[in-house]
Amino acid sequence: MFIKVNTKYFIDQYALQAQNQKLRSRSWFKLQSIDRLDKLLKQGMTVIDLGSTPGGWSSYVIKQISNLGTIVSCDILPMKKIAGVKFLQGDCSNINFLNEIDLKIKHKRAQVVLSDMSPNTTGISTVDVCKSIYLGKIALNMCCRFLAPGGSFLVKIFQGDGFDQYLYNLKCLFHKVKVRKPSSSRSHSREVYIVSKDFKYKRINI
Numbered sequence: 001m002f003i004k005v006n007t008k009y010f011i012d013q014y015a016l017q018a019q020n021q022k023l024r025s026r027s028w029f030k031l032q033s034i035d036r037l038d039k040l041l042k043q044g045m046t047v048i049d050l051g052s053t054p055g056g057w058s059s060y061v062i063k064q065i066s067n068l069g070t071i072v073s074c075d076i077l078p079m080k081k082i083a084g085v086k087f088l089q090g091d092c093s094n095i096n097f098l099n100e101i102d103l104k105i106k107h108k109r110a111q112v113v114l115s116d117m118s119p120n121t122t123g124i125s126t127v128d129v130c131k132s133i134y135l136g137k138i139a140l141n142m143c144c145r146f147l148a149p150g151g152s153f154l155v156k157i158f159q160g161d162g163f164d165q166y167l168y169n170l171k172c173l174f175h176k177v178k179v180r181k182p183s184s185s186r187s188h189s190r191e192v193y194i195v196s197k198d199f200k201y202k203r204i205n206i
């Protein structure tokens, strides 16, 4: 419930709220605030959630899309079952894992791809930024394989070297791109969320 900034400890309001509301993670609030602003999720949609464990985003998504929609959630770590969520454990950087996702969404295309994937941080910012951008590229490759034309993509990225190039790549593939920093994202953290809408649809087989 406490976060340490330099030498001082502060109460983490969102972690406290997440615990009170029995949410799986404080990340739930980040997706909620972005979705309220950018209107990403609607009933009946097909959604892929990358880096889903412990399941905060997946439990938010399933409420929005209802049982008319489909959500496939993926993580390298196990995730406790959530009713209505199809979970696949595996490494999103493994090309064979993409075929498993394809089977789970029944060869359909998704309207939304979400990625909250985070690397194991080292505390060395250049290393952590580089790893985060690598995960962002994996998520973007997933869009090229699984996202429907006109679809939306939300990705977490640590700001630093390579960020501007990544943003440029998104602008080539989507009509609308915005950078968001929800209030629930710690202000001292390098993480930001990029919301990309209206996928231009490039048929790329990877």
Ligand SMILES: C[S@@+](CC[C@H](N)C(=O)[O-])C[C@H]1O[C@@H](n2cnc3c(N)ncnc32)[C@H](O)[C@@H]1O
Pocket: 024, 025, 027, 028, 050, 051, 052, 053, 054, 055, 056, 057, 058, 074, 075, 076, 077, 090, 091, 092, 093, 116, 117, 118, 119, 135
């Ligand atoms: C911040 S957590 C996600 C929190 C989640 N969105 C929620 O709301 O509960 C980041 C996740 O990314 C996962 N991850 C990191 N690298 C991955 C990879 N290569 N493939 C799949 N998952 C990965 C981690 O295992 C971790 O569970």
